[in-house]
Amino acid sequence: MSGRLRRAAMFVVAMLLVVAGWEAYKAVGPATGGDVLGFGILPRTNDQVMPHVWSMITGLFDPAQRTGGQTVARVVLEGAWYSFRIALVGFVGGVLFGMAIAVVLSRFKLAERAVLPYLVISQTVPLIALAPLVAGWGGKLQIGDWVWPKWMSAAVLGAFLAFFPVAVGTLRGLKSANAASLELMDSLAASWWRTLVVLRFPSAVPYIVPALKLGGAGAVVGVVVAEISTGLKGGIGRLIIEYSRQATSDPTKVFTSIFGAALLGLAMAGIVALVDVALMRHRPKEATS
Amino acid sequence: MTSTAATPDAVEITGLSKIFNAGRTNAVEALVDVDLTIAPGEFVSLIGPSGCGKSTLLRLIANLLEPTSGTVLVNGKPAATARKEQDYGMAFQQSGLFEWRSVVRNIELPLELKGWDKARRRARALEMLDLVKLGDFASHMPWQLSGGMQQRVAIARALAAHPPLLLMDEPFGALDEMTREHMQAELLQICARTSTTVVFVTHSIPEAVYLSNRVIVMSPRPGRITEIIDVDLGTDRDEDTREASEFYGKITAVREALRGIELAAGPRGIEDR
Numbered sequence A: 001m002s003g004r005l006r007r008a009a010m011f012v013v014a015m016l017l018v019v020a021g022w023e024a025y026k027a028v029g030p031a032t033g034g035d036v037l038g039f040g041i042l043p044r045t046n047d048q049v050m051p052h053v054w055s056m057i058t059g060l061f062d063p064a065q066r067t068g069g070q071t072v073a074r075v076v077l078e079g080a081w082y083s084f085r086i087a088l089v090g091f092v093g094g095v096l097f098g099m100a101i102a103v104v105l106s107r108f109k110l111a112e113r114a115v116l117p118y119l120v121i122s123q124t125v126p127l128i129a130l131a132p133l134v135a136g137w138g139g140k141l142q143i144g145d146w147v148w149p150k151w152m153s154a155a156v157l158g159a160f161l162a163f164f165p166v167a168v169g170t171l172r173g174l175k176s177a178n179a180a181s182l183e184l185m186d187s188l189a190a191s192w193w194r195t196l197v198v199l200r201f202p203s204a205v206p207y208i209v210p211a212l213k214l215g216g217a218g219a220v221v222g223v224v225v226a227e228i229s230t231g232l233k234g235g236i237g238r239l240i241i242e243y244s245r246q247a248t249s250d251p252t253k254v255f256t257s258i259f260g261a262a263l264l265g266l267a268m269a270g271i272v273a274l275v276d277v278a279l280m281r282h283r284p285k286e287a288t289s
Numbered sequence B: 001m002t003s004t005a006a007t008p009d010a011v012e013i014t015g016l017s018k019i020f021n022a023g024r025t026n027a028v029e030a031l032v033d034v035d036l037t038i039a040p041g042e043f044v045s046l047i048g049p050s051g052c053g054k055s056t057l058l059r060l061i062a063n064l065l066e067p068t069s070g071t072v073l074v075n076g077k078p079a080a081t082a083r084k085e086q087d088y089g090m091a092f093q094q095s096g097l098f099e100w101r102s103v104v105r106n107i108e109l110p111l112e113l114k115g116w117d118k119a120r121r122r123a124r125a126l127e128m129l130d131l132v133k134l135g136d137f138a139s140h141m142p143w144q145l146s147g148g149m150q151q152r153v154a155i156a157r158a159l160a161a162h163p164p165l166l167l168m169d170e171p172f173g174a175l176d177e178m179t180r181e182h183m184q185a186e187l188l189q190i191c192a193r194t195s196t197t198v199v200f201v202t203h204s205i206p207e208a209v210y211l212s213n214r215v216i217v218m219s220p221r222p223g224r225i226t227e228i229i230d231v232d233l234g235t236d237r238d239e240d241t242r243e244a245s246e247f248y249g250k251i252t253a254v255r256e257a258l259r260g261i262e263l264a265a266g267p268r269g270i271e272d273r
Helices: A003-028 A053-059 A072-109 A111-120 A127-140 A152-174 A179-187 A192-230 A236-248 A251-280 B054-061 B079-084 B103-114 B118-131 B147-159 B177-194 B205-211 B239-243 B245-265
Strands: A034-036 A038-041 A063-064 A068-071 B011-022 B027-038 B044-047 B067-074 B086-091 B164-168 B197-202 B216-219 B224-230
Touching: A003 A034, A003 A053, A003 B079, A003 B216, A034 B197, A038 B177, A053 A179, A053 A251, A053 B224, A068 A236, A072 A111, A072 A152, A072 A192, A072 A236, A111 A152, A127 A192, A152 A192, A179 A192, A179 B086, A192 A236, A192 A251, A192 B067, A236 A251, A236 B086, B011 B054, B027 B054, B027 B224, B044 B054, B054 B164, B054 B197, B067 B079, B086 B147, B103 B147, B118 B177, B118 B197, B164 B245, B177 B205, B177 B239, B197 B205, B205 B239, B205 B245, B216 B245, B224 B245
Parallel strands: B044 B197, B044 B216, B086 B164, B164 B197
Antiparallel strands: A034 A038, A063 A068, B011 B027, B011 B067, B216 B224
């Protein structure tokens, strides 16, 4: 319990350090930016580029429209919640797909050698280029009464980034079952499927858990980028674009939308952490990551 | 060791050979022309230097390997059939317990694969735990147990389905000497009570002599049986047996058989304990 309390305290301390660092640089840094060895890498510290942390926070409670109405905080939270649901769908889809791929690849050695390079290459395709394509294909899809919803394209792109670490992690995990246990299952005349369910999959769990962390982050990035590049309304990606356009009139707004994106990432990390605890509950302590 | 019509031999091996990588330049003759018959209730140890094929022989009996030639009958059935019907249980040097399953659920594993229902499985597993004197540890996780206790769980698991034959590959190899002797005595009691036939692979001469009715001495390149030494230390062996002159006599006999091999093949990893 005290360990958990300490971790919470460390989180707050880390946040405060980031705020302090920001404000410290703003106080001493050059207002018009600066060069290091001829490169203009020092950011400008004026309020336009680096607003005070407290003005970002008060900015949260300004009305979102010039005409009044809802506060910025409300709009950002709603956007984050909208994107979160899409990211969750993408994450679950990506995890299931990644695990299925891993099972198939672990079953057929030839498939592993044939398919794995393509999986690696798939991750080098720029998401920005892929997003409009997926949206285009999805838009034409119609099965019976069911029409491809626009948000589904973003979910697919989230899944696209989430599946890869899960597939690679699960594949390694499925192969990690120890030789004596495999021989035991063999001596019990267990089928391939029973061996998978009873031995290989549980052996893979310590490899799957860290892969889920990467996959969760991937799903969030995929969805936010897809929202930006397909122009999907309602999510945090769209807000980031909108608010950065308004940066000249209100520089704090874009930072509030970044808070929203961070919140979204934290929520996803929280879900993965819960899955972690549930899966690793009975494992020896040193095996938990 | 002749079989009668009523009870088939526990193991009957005829003309068994195993060549790894047959037909290639790196072919290894792991076993050549082995004949061996083991009667029901017998305790037989396989001993010999590394590479003599004792583990290979055990895995051929278990049908975890296919022979290059020859036949293996377990309980009068082909080895493959015996494996499918779980006619034997197996224990290895590494206990191979599933760390995510409690002790009792580890023991239930073979029964689960046999399709037993939960209540029956649990009842049998608890019975097996009492047999290996771990009745109080049913809900513990394997990593909470010592090495010796883990090995006992592995034996309970191997015997859970009451197989007539138990195959063991250096099951006590990773244990300290005191625990090891204790486990040997317990194994004998368990096997006597369940009238299980045992084939036991070991590196240790005293272990082989203490446990066995017969010690099969094997030699490498190519792997084969060079000598079979009958041991009769009686059914009620205890700690005094380890100090009896008869015990030492048999140890000497096995050691000399092995030394004959060593003189021919050069020194190899035989543990002299």
